[in-house]
Every structure is written in structure tokens, then in C-alpha cells.
Amino acid sequence: MTVVDDTVAREFALTVSINGEQYATIVCTPTSLKELVIGFLASEGIIGNQADIQSLTIDDYKGFAYVELNFKIEVSERTERWIGSCCGKSREFYLKQDVKVAKTIMSKTKINPNQIVNLMQEFDNKANVFSQTGGVHQAGLATSANIETTFIDIGRHNALDKLFGYILLNKLPARDFCILFSGRISSEVVLKVSKIGAGILLAKSAPTDLALKLADDLQITAVGFIRNNSLNVYTHGYRILNNGIEKNTQVRGGDL
Structure with missing residues (x-):
């Protein structure tokens, strides 16, 4: 029997306080x-x-994030909630908030299949924490040519929120x-992408x-099963260019 040290994913509870009241x-x-x-x-x-x-202000020792806004909100009217990391049941579906924030995407950004394959290979190469722990999700922001940044988290929604925060902090046009x-493309992930404002x-x-x-409905181009030299285009394939398809790349999709 061989005994080795194992690397595990870190799990941390962060309480967000808004204008002096705990929110989540x-x-x-x-x-x-x-x-x-x-x-x-x-x-x-x-x-x-x-x-x-x-x-x-973030106090990572106590596990608190203190947020002061430039306006008042009625935090007391919202139920404080615990947002867990478990996939599939990680967040409740708040229809009112989703309708308020989710938006139809009118992006004209396009990409070809070869670029998609190359980006996913680069994305995989950056997944060091996943390789070590097998316990995190990774989200990345990319142009058709290069990856801008990546974030990891035990919660898939958190990884996407980190991406959203990065975009806002750097004033990038999503x-x-x-x-x-x-991970897989769930309804939660699509809603998050819609809120961020990206089209692909x-x-x-x-x-x-x-x-x-x-x-x-939200006019997002969803591409899944990007593995090796194969990919599936599910929705709004007009953003996937027909050029740049190498002989060994398999592209499946009904509206290309």
C-alpha cells in the first residue's frame, strides 16, 4: 500500500452584508x-x-463581505438565504429576479469551429485545480483567438459570478x-450567461x-460536447462560421 497526500478543494462560507444587513x-x-x-x-x-x-470590504478571516451601496434597498423584505455549492440544487429559481436581470442577447460576435476547439484545449490546459482535486468548476472569458481569464469555484454559479464581476470591474463589453x-449546460448556466451579456x-x-x-429564447449560441475535435451546435448557429473547419473536426448542428 502506498500512502500519499491528496489535494482537496477548499470550501468557504462567505456572508454578504448589504448596507449593514445580512443578505446571503x-x-x-x-x-x-x-x-x-x-x-x-x-x-x-x-x-x-x-x-x-x-x-x-472583505474580511476573509471572519467570512464576511460588507457592501455599502449608493442607494437604499429593502433587504428585510428579501429572505436571507444560504446558497450552497451542490450542483443541481445549488440555487432556487427566483423568477422575478431572473426576469429583471436576464436579457435577450443581440451580440454579433462570431467564431469558427477550429477556434472553438483550440480555445477548449487551452481552457483544459488552465484547469490545474480541477486536475489536482476533481472538485471544482471552471469558467473562462475569451475572444475568438485567446482566453482573457479563467475562474474556478466549487459552485458552477460562483465561477460564472466571478467572471461577471471581472467583466464589471474591468468595464469589458461582454x-x-x-x-x-x-460543466454541463443547465438552465441556470444559460440564465447566468444571459445576465452577463455574452452571446456564445x-x-x-x-x-x-x-x-x-x-x-x-434568449438568442444565445449554445455549443456543447467540445471534446478533442468534435462539437455540437444546439442553438443560434449563425454565430458559428463555416470557415475554419479542418478535415478532422466534426461539427453537428441543425441551423448552421
Whole structure:
């Protein structure tokens, strides 16, 4: 028998306080917490951009993020909730907030299959924490040629919120980018991409039927099963260019 040390994913509870009142506790990976909090608040529809925040202080020892906004909100009317990291049941579906923040994407950004394959290979190469632990999701922001940044978290929604926060902090036009994702395309992921404002979602795994209905309605190009030299285009294939398809690349899709 061989005994070796194993690397495990870190799990951390971060309580977000808004204007002095506790709003939510997020179970997350304790990295890029500033991006996480800003992306979370934007996803919740509480802020529209970074300028709405007067101050943000993170006490990672106590596990608190203290947010002061430039306006008042009725936190007491919202139920404080515990947002866990468990996939599939990680968040409740808040229809009112989703309708408020989710938007139809009019992005004209396009990409070809060879670029998609290359981006996913680069994305995989950056997945060091996943390789070590097998316990995190990864989300990335990319142009058709290069990956801008990646974030990891034990919660898939948190990884995307960190990406959202990064976009807001750096005042990037989300419509000009693609989003790379390590997991399956769920309805939750599609809604998050819609809130971020990107038109192309590239994922390693399969979609769900509700996710594809939402992607179709929100005009998001959903591409899944990007593995080796194969990919499936599920919705709004007009953003996938017919050029750049190498002989050994398999592309499946009904509306290309």
C-alpha cells in the first residue's frame, strides 16, 4: 500500500452584508472574492455596475463581505438565504429576479469551429485545480483567438459570478466575448450567461432541454460536447462560421 497526500478543494462560507444587513451566505472557493461579490450582486439585480457600490470590504478571516451601496434597498423584505455549492440544487429559481436581470442577447460576435476547439484545449490546459482535486468548476472569458481569464469555484454559479464581476470591474463589453464552461449546460448556466451579456456559450458537456429552450429564447449560441475535435451546435448557429473547419473536426448542428 502506498500512502500519499491528496489535494482537496477548499470550501468557504462567505456572508454578504448589504448596507449593514445580512443578505446571503455563499458557499464558495475562497479565491477572487471581490469578483464573486460584485458578480453575485449584479446577477441578483441589486447593482447594474461597479459604480453602484460605495464601498466593499472583505474580511476573509471572519467570512464576511460588507457592501455599502449608493442607494437604499429593502433587504428585510428579501429572505436571507444560504446558497450552497451542490450542483443541481445549488440555487432556487427566483423568477422575478431572473426576469429583471436576464436579457435577450443581440451580440454579433462570431467564431469558427477550429477556434472553438483550440480555445477548449487551452481552457483544459488552465484547469490545474480541477486536475489536482476533481472538485471544482471552471469558467473562462475569451475572444475568438485567446482566453482573457479563467475562474474556478466549487459552485458552477460562483465561477460564472466571478467572471461577471471581472467583466464589471474591468468595464469589458461582454457581447464581444465567448464564455467557456467546464460543466454541463443547465438552465441556470444559460440564465447566468444571459445576465452577463455574452452571446456564445462553449461547454465541454451536454445541455438539458430547458437550457436549450432558454438559450433559443434568449438568442444565445449554445455549443456543447467540445471534446478533442468534435462539437455540437444546439442553438443560434449563425454565430458559428463555416470557415475554419479542418478535415478532422466534426461539427453537428441543425441551423448552421
